[in-house]
């Protein structure tokens with residue numbers, strides 16, 4: 001058996017792991033978009049990658065047989081996606097239509113939700129051969145055996161994988177954490193690895209970094225820039241250190257209790273734990289819930305596949321994304337709205353009444369009565385930009401999302417700060433707990449699993465990984481990853 005890693009090497013995300021048998025039959029684990037490496041060659045919207053060849057010649061994807069990606073020199077029998085974060089599945093639209101794709105049920109629902117919300121470039125997902133797996137399934141592909149096992153992460157339907165071939169075993173963690181509400185699932189995965197024994201462990205190490213909060217130095221740079229641009233104090237970022245989801249809720253409630261203005265909280269729509277936490281805070285504060293269509297749509301889609309306690313149509317007012325009609329004024333529905341979204345808006349109106357969709361002048365209603373509303377948005381910058389002309393509601397803002405740290409995040413943070421200034425928000429709160437395992441817990445996991453060798457992936461600092469490896473493994477037990485280089489377990 002041979003392992004080659006084509007992404008997630010010295011970077012957070014972009015994971016792509018090829019595992020092959022001696023006769024060059026192979027599977028691929030994850031097919032993630034690499035933000036940092038894309039950024040090195042392309043720029044949106046002016047110079048995006050346009051043809052498949054653009055991905056091949058820059059090494060963003062491993063060499064292909066033809067324009068639809070098919071690994072040169074190997075027969076790929078299946079592609080397995082660990083979870084529905086873009087940095088693990090984002091290049092799926094580029095693969096050859098005949099390669100079967102496997103992922104968990106919640107993961108598939110999330111991908112389909114993005115597609116039905118009309119996300120550009122995802123139409124191709126509809127043409128792929130997609131199948132779903134669940135924990136403990138034993139999947140045989142051309143002499144390789146793969147077992148998916150659930151793990152806890154900041155998105156539902158996340159899995160780690162065990163792959164067996166030629167009496168060797170490789171384990172791949174995907175992304176996971178030990179401090180989340182479903183830590184029992186990660187424990188299951190670790191237990192299995194410890195029992196079965198692992199020759200090679202590909203371990204996510206996102207949080208291995210020289211500083212605790214890599215965002216903070218960047219925020220400083222942006223704050224300086226704001227000072228020069230506006231000659232005004234930048235909005236102050238108040239960062240709360242919390243370590244469990246429960247603490248996120250407690251802290252958020254504490255900070256927002258007694259505030260009189262509109263409350264605005266940004267979350268990632270697929271982080272269902274956070275969506276639940278934030279809804280609970282809104283309830284505890286006795287406020288009416290307002291959600292944007294991405295948060296509402298995703299919650300609805302995931303509820304349909306059995307994920308419980310998420311808000312349903314009728315539970316909230318829907319903040320509609322702005323659309324411009326032919327006469328230049330705002331319309332409720334644009335001329336080319338995706339079908340799935342129209343159906344969803346219909347459901348919201350059926351259950352919540354015709355006034356439950358906020359657009360145009362009806363937005364004013366909730367902004368004028370800001371003190372009784374609580375907005376959950378997937379994009380606070382967009383929310384601020386959609387506030388009608390002439391209104392300047394008092395607001396409190398909480399940033400509460402997990403985002404892989406990247407240049408792109410930096411740019412959007414800059415924009416957010418400018419909009420916060422326009423609306424006179426002079427301080428905002430960051431209350432968040434990571435989707436990733438902490439470095440100290442990495443040591444515990446390695447101690448328990450005791451793999452023959454370990455490769456740190458999904459980190460910008462693989463060179464610091466040895467700090468968290470048990471002494472017994474340090475000599476020859478750590479393999480630093482190199483793009484495309486064959487590893488024999």
Ligand SMILES: [Zn+2]
Pocket residue numbers: 083085088153175435
């Ligand atoms: Zn992830």
